[in-house]
Amino acid sequence: MLWKAILCRSCARRLPREVLWRVALGARHASSSTLGVERIRNIGISAHIDSGKTTLTERVLFYTGRISAMHEVRGKDNVGATMDSMELERQRGITIQSAATYTTWKDTNINIIDTPGHVDFTIEVERALRVLDGAVLVLCAVGGVQSQTLTVNRQMNRYNVPRIAFINKLDRLGANPDRVLQQMRAKLHQNAAMIHVPIGLEAHHKGVVDIVRNRAVYFSGEFGTEVTEGDVPTNLVDLVSKRRKELIEQLAEVDDGLAEIFLSDQEPTVQDIMAAIHRSVVARKFTPVLLGSALKNKGVQLMLDAVLNYLPKPSEVENFAIDNTNGGEQVPLNSARDGSQPCVALSFKLEAGRFGQLTYIRMYQGSLKRGDTLSNTRTGKKVKVSRLVQMHANKMEARFLF
Template structure:
């Protein structure tokens, strides 16, 4: 079952509507994941998630390659300078085409993307994945859901293809690193470590994107994708530090260090039926402790941190403090809305505000009975608070309640 798509509407329609956050551990590294919607109507969810993330995995459908909405999300990623790796999913589906999907990244996005993996079999014969860098094959035949794949000999029919892809990959990477360039020109074979280091360096520039493959539904290629996240995507200390502004217009650099004063960004407000308002925050520097007071520097008001939780989609795990680089949620904030900065009371810093698009479609809504009018008004105001691209107002002439949003599906 879909863990991150926890809402009934999401499971019913098989799409993501709201971004959900979770934390997982892989080979000793802690990974904060936010699953965002792909549909254009929910642009705001993608925008505010990319604002607080350090790296992203762009997921393509193996049948379609780059789709129109991929282009929108890709532009948003470039706007915030987020390093991205690509995962071509659904290769077990009928009509899947890995080569076409990889080529579409260059054709439609103008992206410098090269395969670091190649599928063994396609659609209903998909059985494993080849690691082009190591020239090793991983077979999933007979593996249970969470088992690691078996390492097998490279199938003979794929040797030529993978050699050609590997050469192409190394030639492209040489453009990002002078030492590798010299090795290639001298006809020397670079080591696996050297290739990986250059892929990481190139990915962090935001100008190169390694492409992975598999099928998430059948759990094929996922462990190798997590290795890719650890190998090639940045940790909070490797990306440019977040910048804020003090009241006198000076620039303030937020260093990802627990001992520095607190600076955090509330990037999403959600309403929970049991505990009320939940504010998702990304800590840029310092430590946030439950029971403490912080300053909302956009509004100049003090807020009390009642409780802190780590989110696992819609389940919560209570913690005493959040550290620099963490993503968690705060219970008990009264005045904070999306895109506002929370900081130490002794420093007054405002992080760059988020900008959201204006609604493009309006619709009139009416409650079934007069008695429901108040309930509806309350629900609409909660929705407007959670989603900055959703508006509700009363038409002066007709007296109708009008809601506005990003598209029909959104409303």
């Protein structure tokens, strides 16, 4: 459900019961937000160091209108990327701590955690992945599957996180997305297939062909904000047809609905393929691979569309709590945001900073508002919620959406 901090969000799936919180005194509150769970996505962006996670997040925030100007990771303009708020992060050009933010794309609220890629800070990735409904795995078109990519992939598997993949940096010399796809299959053991074909590589990268819709997509303008569509270039028609056939075959192997269409020798519609990808991603049987270059402002809008179309809604993820009053029985949680159920949430990160101690939590059931009393199921202590805010990197923003 919704990230909020001082109390943000976290995941009760397969997590220790001692960090579960429950509203005491049987409090129930109707949610003041009209945003249903079908219009919420809780995602993380993870990858090996220098694959372009933070640059991608910066573009996401810009294209969704969350920020008015894009800045680069190393802070050469003395500003730096939004999600790298620490001075050391801007000096070194790396992400050290995970940062949470939220934005809106096509009337859907997307809550994002940008995670570090360096092995020394992998615990930040671990605690973030525990609370995600879905994730974007970013890979470098030159470096491919690297050491920390393997670690992040294992962490996603450990917490059963559905994912889409984004092969970044197609503008770099030596970019080879086909080789990266083969590495994903061989090293990550992913049932993966491209849903994009690049229109040019390296200095000639102009855009991508959307295989599902069979349309060429170009990104122009100073910041890539002008998105235009056209027919597939003639020199790519055969390759697109081959890749589309490969995509349908791999989906048919894991999705019964598309398999029935495939075996009937019928041509699946765009809606059939999109629905099959969504079902397969949610079931963690398939990983669609998208292409682009975040630094050159290409492909990010299509990645946002894929987040909405293919990654799960909170209601499509099964979460369980431990009922300590009933012998430790596992209880399925109801993600409906109507306030009819007792509040169940999980704290996943404590942060001591200029605002004092912040506790990030994930809401799984029920609702929460300022003044409610929570019970820590590990210690039995009751805690009054003095303030609720949303975090935008290192900025605290008061919200009353519960």
